Amino acid sequence: MPLLSSSAHRPAAFLFNGHLQTIVPSTLRRVPEVRYQRERLELPDGDFVDLDWSLADPAPARQLGIISHGLEGDSGRPYVRGMARALNQAGFDALAWNYRGCGGEPNRLLRAYHLGDTGDLAAVIKHAIEVKNYPEIYLTGFSAGGNVTLKYLGEAPEKVPPQVRRAAVFSVPTDLKASSHHIGRWQNQVYLRRFLASLRNKMREKAAHLPGQLDLVGLEALRDFPQFDDRYTAPLHGFASADAYYEHAASGQYLAAIRVPTLLVNALNDPFLPPSCYPRTTAAASNFFFLETPAAGGHVGFAEGAPSGSYYSERRAVDFFTRVVPG
Known part of the structure; x- marks a missing residue:
């Protein structure tokens, strides 16, 4: 096997x-x-x-x-x-x-x-x-x-x-759900911060590219993948929540x-x-x-x-x- x-x-x-x-x-x-x-x-x-x-x-x-x-x-x-x-x-x-x-x-x-x-x-x-x-x-x-x-x-x-x-x-x-929480452990903060910085930049870039179509209020307050995915990834791609996205995508x-x-x-x-x-x-x-x-x-x-x-x-x-x- x-x-x-x-x-x-x-x-x-x-x-x-x-x-x-x-x-x-x-x-x-x-x-x-x-x-x-x-x-x-x-x-x-x-x-x-x-x-x-x-x-x-x-x-x-x-x-x-x-x-x-x-x-x-x-x-x-x-x-x-x-x-x-x-x-x-x-x-x-x-x-x-x-x-x-x-x-x-x-x-x-x-x-x-x-x-x-x-x-x-x-x-x-x-x-x-x-x-x-x-x-x-x-x-x-x-x-x-x-x-x-x-x-x-x-x-x-x-x-x-x-x-x-x-x-x-x-x-x-x-x-994906377990992984999204696992990378949030203190040992992994260096990786998480790097990913979130890149994702935030993408959101700012997209908001400038498509004026009026993306709300950036609270973007800087998002501190982990579940928060970011619940706010942006899930709704932008037709999912009701981060958990729904993780369930579909895993x-x-x-x-x-x-x-x-x-x-x-x-x-x-x-x-x-x-x-x-x-x-x-x-x-x-x-x-x-x-x-x-x-x-x-x-x-x-x-x-x-x-x-x-x-x-x-x-x-x-x-x-x-x-x-x-x-x-």
Whole structure:
């Protein structure tokens, strides 16, 4: 059964706890080799997402890896660029897509993106198949992007195109309600403040872009994810409350329905993840959903040497995508 009993990940010795394993790669890593080619994908509702392509040499490749970034991330984050480079080196083209409002300019509509919005990922995949003619597609995602990927695969498995062959995701909050409270612990305040600062800036930007459509009164008083999501994320995307949004968007409820070989790697020392984000029972009962829980790795970390060196997440994804029998 796909509950993996061990992991080959060994963190660098100087990264001796989950916080260092989270912070050092995100702040010190650089991946200058990746050169993106940008394409704008127009969406059916009049909005857009920006796609950043990194093509294998020689191009074109028959295999495409689609990378979904984390909350308030973008295609320029080191973990995204690192995955794009690893895919290219393995002979895959890579597509790092930016969620609505994350590509460097505001999106057109009042709504933006959220952690349960699989429609935009579906549109990206459709574009890759019908316009770019890729016969094989592999999905990878980090944190929020992993949640979107897992939900996409499990919420309507009969609609997943046959070109989608496998998926590998990392550091995923499969239980959003529990995770939204977990990151509010005192140990995680440095992360929470950073996320909220970015989200507040997005709200101010959107209010300036769409005058009179967004109320910013009380924005500065919001101190955690449940408060922010109850005030903005939920109503802007059609949910009655933050809890209703979390219930709809959490990928954990969809994992058992996945019918594409899919690997979830969540480190046991991930400071963002509560115990409910390690779905061992589901993996043990599934023929398609693989769960790996290395002792270390932090959140979207998995460095195995110097920050500019190799990363377990990248070689693990490539290995999972290229093995005859995944596991």
